[in-house]
Amino acid sequence: MQPSSKKTVISYLLFSGLSTFLAFFLPVYLSGLLNQNAEMRFQIPFFAQLAVFDLFLFAMLYQGQYRLKTTVTDLGLKKAHLWKKLTGISFYISLLALLVLNIIMAGGMANSL
Amino acid sequence: MQHFTLRIQRYDPEKETVFFEEHNVPWTEDFTVLDALNHIKDKTGASLAYRWACRMGICGSCGAIVNGKPILMCSTFCRDLKQPIRIRPLANFPVIKDLVVDTDDAMNKFREAMPYTKIQKQHIAPTEETLQTPAQLRKLKYASQCIKCMLCYSACPVYGLNKDFVGPAAGAVAERYNKDSRDEIKDKRMDSMTGDNGVYKCSYIGECSQVCPKSVDPAAALQKLKVAGIFHTAKSIAKSASAAISSKRKS
Amino acid sequence: MKYLEQKPGPLWWTKNPRYFMYFVREINGILLGFLAFASIITLIAVSLIWKYALNSNALFIGTANILIPVLICATIVSSIIHTLTWLDAMPKILPLQLSKNRQKIAYVILIIFWLGLSYILLNIFYLSYATVV
Numbered sequence: 001m002q003p004s005s006k007k008t009v010i011s012y013l014l015f016s017g018l019s020t021f022l023a024f025f026l027p028v029y030l031s032g033l034l035n036q037n038a039e040m041r042f043q044i045p046f047f048a049q050l051a052v053f054d055l056f057l058f059a060m061l062y063q064g065q066y067r068l069k070t071t072v073t074d075l076g077l078k079k080a081h082l083w084k085k086l087t088g089i090s091f092y093i094s095l096l097a098l099l100v101l102n103i104i105m106a107g108g109m110a111n112s113l
Numbered sequence: 114m115q116h117f118t119l120r121i122q123r124y125d126p127e128k129e130t131v132f133f134e135e136h137n138v139p140w141t142e143d144f145t146v147l148d149a150l151n152h153i154k155d156k157t158g159a160s161l162a163y164r165w166a167c168r169m170g171i172c173g174s175c176g177a178i179v180n181g182k183p184i185l186m187c188s189t190f191c192r193d194l195k196q197p198i199r200i201r202p203l204a205n206f207p208v209i210k211d212l213v214v215d216t217d218d219a220m221n222k223f224r225e226a227m228p229y230t231k232i233q234k235q236h237i238a239p240t241e242e243t244l245q246t247p248a249q250l251r252k253l254k255y256a257s258q259c260i261k262c263m264l265c266y267s268a269c270p271v272y273g274l275n276k277d278f279v280g281p282a283a284g285a286v287a288e289r290y291n292k293d294s295r296d297e298i299k300d301k302r303m304d305s306m307t308g309d310n311g312v313y314k315c316s317y318i319g320e321c322s323q324v325c326p327k328s329v330d331p332a333a334a335l336q337k338l339k340v341a342g343i344f345h346t347a348k349s350i351a352k353s354a355s356a357a358i359s360s361k362r363k364s
Numbered sequence: 365m366k367y368l369e370q371k372p373g374p375l376w377w378t379k380n381p382r383y384f385m386y387f388v389r390e391i392n393g394i395l396l397g398f399l400a401f402a403s404i405i406t407l408i409a410v411s412l413i414w415k416y417a418l419n420s421n422a423l424f425i426g427t428a429n430i431l432i433p434v435l436i437c438a439t440i441v442s443s444i445i446h447t448l449t450w451l452d453a454m455p456k457i458l459p460l461q462l463s464k465n466r467q468k469i470a471y472v473i474l475i476i477f478w479l480g481l482s483y484i485l486l487n488i489f490y491l492s493y494a495t496v497v
Contacts, residue, residue: 126366
């Protein structure tokens with residue numbers, strides 16, 4: 001009998017929760033971004049908009065890296081463990097880039113105020 | 114059509130060679146693939162090795178890949194198949210000889226599912242019958258139809274690439290016992306199913322449910338187990354947290 | 365005497381339409397992650413270039429005006445494929461035993477729910493939402 005792995009369960013929970021969130025809300029959110037002529041019904045504070053934007057990007061990145069790790073295993077690639085490590089590193093680099101973007105955007109907003 | 118043409122992949126374990134043989138079987142309207150193989154064995158190819166028993170789709174012995182699809186040979190009519198009928202052994206298993214494969218590894222996966230309702234150190238004979246209502250039986254009936262034919266393991270590329278994965282049939286059996294009203298060991302079973310090579314290795318390809326001859330839907334069972342595993346893990350984290358808090362209070 | 369080992373080849377996903385659909389689903393998910401990364405890098409580049417130089421450069425403005433909508437459109441297509449494939453799996457996790465036909469009906473109901481929810485959200489957040497052509 002193999003022991004339970006909480007890490008596996010938690011990463012699946014994150015993946016399925018974020019994917020369900022993306023499935024229901026990402027297309028409508030992107031439709032709103034695409035149509036620059038659409039007038040918003042009420043003003044949403046900039047930092048709230050940024051937080052929502054970050055949540056969507058994080059969800060897309062997380063489910064992308066989870067699926068990439070699964071696909072690497074399912075394709076039976078040689079040295080799959082190295083590809084998985086590379087995927088993990090790329091994910092953290094993406095999160096770093098997201099942090100940099102947030103700093104730039106928040107800084108730009110602060111300057112304009 | 115005068116005859117069926119069967120193209121069979123054979124394996125000689127002594128010479129360690131794979132070769133193909135073509136046989137013509139006289140056209141008979143109600144011949145199944147198994148009937149055709151029995152005809153070949155009787156008349157021409159006495160050394161052809163394959164498993165079969167009940168010849169009515171209940172024992173699960175006669176699984177093979179026919180025209181690219183894992184099926185039970187006793188339940189598939191030759192008249193419905195494109196000629197020549199290509200037969201090869203079930204995929205993802207080591208071939209012992211011809212169409213006979215070694216399914217021991219997959220059979221052992223059922224142990225991970227803990228296919229029993231209680232653990233007793235000594236056998237204690239029950240003093241009264243255990244009643245189960247029709248509604249309680251309905252919850253587990255679909256998953257209890259598994260005949261261990263191994264077609265789902267043959268169709269599962271995840272199992273093919275990683276033999277440690279519990280696999281679809283073991284998942285279906287775990288779901289069957291989880292749903293059983295008499296079950297007393299769900300927590301232990303879920304510990305086993307939520308391991309590193311447990312249900313979370315399933316990528317939901319879905320082919321297992323397509324090939325299952327008993328409509329067990331192992332893909333659905335595995336997805337349900339994934340959700341059940343989340344609640345089980347949350348419960349066990351909460352239990353360990355409250356145990357840690359109460360032991361801290363005592364000390 | 366040796367058993368013959370059998371293992372799926374690297375192109376196992378081409379053997380069957382259902383295997384291929386699984387592969388399309390996974391590649392789409394990976395693409396969605398890649399598009400998120402590409403969007404982050406594009407926005408960083410646009411913000412930095414805009415801030416430090418070239419904010420009046422026509423080529424830069426033209427490229428940014430094409431690249432960002434293309435990225436968003438590609439992400440919309442990828443997100444719709446993700447939604448359709450994810451909702452296909454959802455009937456399986458429900459604590460109900462549904463036959464294959466009922467699972468298909470549940471899938472259609474989920475799609476209708478998703479479209480309805482999207483319409484309601486667009487009307488909540490936008491005064492008058494005109495469909496983008």
